[in-house]
Amino acid sequence: MTTGDATHTNLLGLPRPELTAFVAQLGSKPFRARQLMNWIYKRGASSFAEMTDLAKDFRVRLATSAEVRPPEIVSVQNSADGTTKWLLRADASQAFEMVFIPEADRGTLCISSQVGCALDCSFCATAQQGFNRNLTTAEIVGQVWLACRELEREAATRRIGAAPVPADVDGNSATEGGGNERHVTNVVFMGMGEPLANFRNVVPALAILLDDFGFDLSRRRVTLSTSGLVPQIYKLAEETNVALAVSLHAPDDALRNELVPINRKHPIAELLQACWHYLDEQNGRSVTFEYVMLDGVNDSPAQARALARLLKGHPAKVNLIPFNPFPGTHFRRSPSAVIQRFRDELLQRGVLATIRRTRGDDIDAACGQLAGRVIDRTTVRLGSKTFGVAVQP
Ligand code: SAH
Numbered sequence: 001m002t003t004g005d006a007t008h009t010n011l012l013g014l015p016r017p018e019l020t021a022f023v024a025q026l027g028s029k030p031f032r033a034r035q036l037m038n039w040i041y042k043r044g045a046s047s048f049a050e051m052t053d054l055a056k057d058f059r060v061r062l063a064t065s066a067e068v069r070p071p072e073i074v075s076v077q078n079s080a081d082g083t084t085k086w087l088l089r090a091d092a093s094q095a096f097e098m099v100f101i102p103e104a105d106r107g108t109l110c111i112s113s114q115v116g117c118a119l120d121c122s123f124c125a126t127a128q129q130g131f132n133r134n135l136t137t138a139e140i141v142g143q144v145w146l147a148c149r150e151l152e153r154e155a156a157t158r159r160i161g162a163a164p165v166p167a168d169v170d171g172n173s174a175t176e177g178g179g180n181e182r183h184v185t186n187v188v189f190m191g192m193g194e195p196l197a198n199f200r201n202v203v204p205a206l207a208i209l210l211d212d213f214g215f216d217l218s219r220r221r222v223t224l225s226t227s228g229l230v231p232q233i234y235k236l237a238e239e240t241n242v243a244l245a246v247s248l249h250a251p252d253d254a255l256r257n258e259l260v261p262i263n264r265k266h267p268i269a270e271l272l273q274a275c276w277h278y279l280d281e282q283n284g285r286s287v288t289f290e291y292v293m294l295d296g297v298n299d300s301p302a303q304a305r306a307l308a309r310l311l312k313g314h315p316a317k318v319n320l321i322p323f324n325p326f327p328g329t330h331f332r333r334s335p336s337a338v339i340q341r342f343r344d345e346l347l348q349r350g351v352l353a354t355i356r357r358t359r360g361d362d363i364d365a366a367c368g369q370l371a372g373r374v375i376d377r378t379t380v381r382l383g384s385k386t387f388g389v390a391v392q393p
Helices: 016-025 031-042 056-065 137-159 199-210 230-239 253-259 268-282 301-311 336-348
Strands: 072-078 084-091 094-102 107-110 114-116 131-134 186-189 222-226 243-247 287-293 316-322 352-355
Touching (some): 072 137, 084 137, 094 114, 137 199, 199 222, 199 230, 222 230, 230 268, 301 336, 336 352
Parallel strands (some): 287 316
């Protein structure tokens, strides 16, 4: 079990105010919460026994009522380019994925917010499995905690000069190729699930990622990616100031209705309004618009020009994502010359655009390829007929 049992509160799910209240309930002073966070997040401790500057009786009380429990690892795969993918257990029958992408100057951890996804975007592997359940705050924060600890262990193995890096079953070593920053410097909510459909658990997780006593990440190093749940973008603006990425994928409503069905409820004009509002409220620099390049579907120069008209003059960046195929899809990746032409059309019109480097595709860890094994799933999908979104407030 990763969600903890009924008698033990998983501290990875408690932002500082809640942890302070929890500690008070145990009869301790508020500053104990900061000490605890220091042990948990700065030192990676999970056993109360090792937290030696806490009074012994407090440690005993903690041990009987609390735990620091990350998700359990089901399997690990290392890509030839240095990307690592973990399959994590949600419970006996469900799993979800997390991916670490090392680059020369940063290490990005891509985390999941749900097991499966209900948004039914036609080009995404996660959509194929439908929605199973929301991850808890502890499971979301636990991914980052676990990755930091696993990468630290890997570094320690390297330091003592034993086997360089654990190789996976196929013998791929995690340090071949790719970048060499193997610490988590950035976190992106771009794994499985729609983070804004799990608002209740994602917002406290963001607080722990940003808290000085938590992971102490700067707001620009945490990115939440959404398919465009407009009301939740407005709510998010009241709660946090992390970087926002939006999965746009089409320059007009007719096409976006097909690719990203939530568009039928919240069309592009409404979505863009929400994005500019978010930046105004949070004094943000820009919104990143993700745009998956689908051969012959959304990749023509005319579509690039239409996209430029939508975004020109606004604080926007476009990130073009070469489509990553998965079994059963009828979409194909646009040829690289077509992707470059698309980018150039945008650049010529004054819209910032980059092409995302595909990482980890040999282990199905690239964007849109995550599909944690789910046994006995309850499928809830937003197909063309079943509209009406069941999002959590
Ligand atoms: N649900 C959120 C976050 C998860 S997906 C969202 O929609 O933004 C992270 C990014 O990968 C999104 O932009 C998503 O549209 C994109 N993506 C999904 N499937 C893909 C695929 N097969 N190839 C490339 N990118 C894909």
